[in-house]
Amino acid sequence: MTKGDSVSPCEQSFTASDVEIVSTDLAYNGFFQLKKYQLRHRLFAGGWSSVMTRELFERGHAVVLLPYDPKLDQVVMVEQFRLGALETSSNPWLLELVAGMIEPGETAEDVARRESIEEAGLTVGQVEFICSYLPSAGGCSERISLYVGAIDSRNAGGIHGLDYEHEDIKVHCYSRQQALKLLEDGKIDNAASIIGLQWLAMNHQRIRDLWLSSNG
The missing domain is CATH 2.30.18 (TATA box binding Protein, subunit D; domain 2)
Structure with a gap:
């Protein structure tokens, strides 16, 4: 052979x-x-x-959370500067999902809940695991775990982040249709957000029915 x-x-x-x-x-x-x-x-x-x-x-391993409001059918995304996008993106301030690194002693779900508060000021209710993947296995050991979490988007907005981590994060709230249009138009170009929103396009009715019924 x-x-x-x-x-x-x-x-x-x-x-x-x-x-x-x-x-x-x-x-x-x-x-x-x-x-x-x-x-x-x-x-x-x-x-x-x-x-x-x-x-x-x-660089360790990361968790990404798609904050989704099942009642209003809305998605919360965050915008922040990313050095890695400076040379190849039209704008290095990227629209992303909530994300953070796993610290010692934390579970992936712990990180999703912690980062949702730190980056977006949102408390997460129910969560569902979406997938785990290697973003660039040819040269990086990082594995990303992606979740969707139920949130109340009615008061979502503002500037968030931790000063000691030099975070300057602006929160945006979109209807599901608006978020998917941004994806379709190429305004969202980072892998975790693309995967998460594509998953939502296929699963939004199931997850809405599940979460709304469980909350009475």
């Missing part, structure tokens, strides 16, 4: 045990970490790859 030959998915049974870490070095240790790996792994055609060098960006 050559590298160009296809392999049936049922024949692919590699696991983490099919990777050999030869060495690990800490290349940078600041707000984030950068680790340098020497490694090799098994090949689909058989045998092992040669030893290669790979750098891995270590």
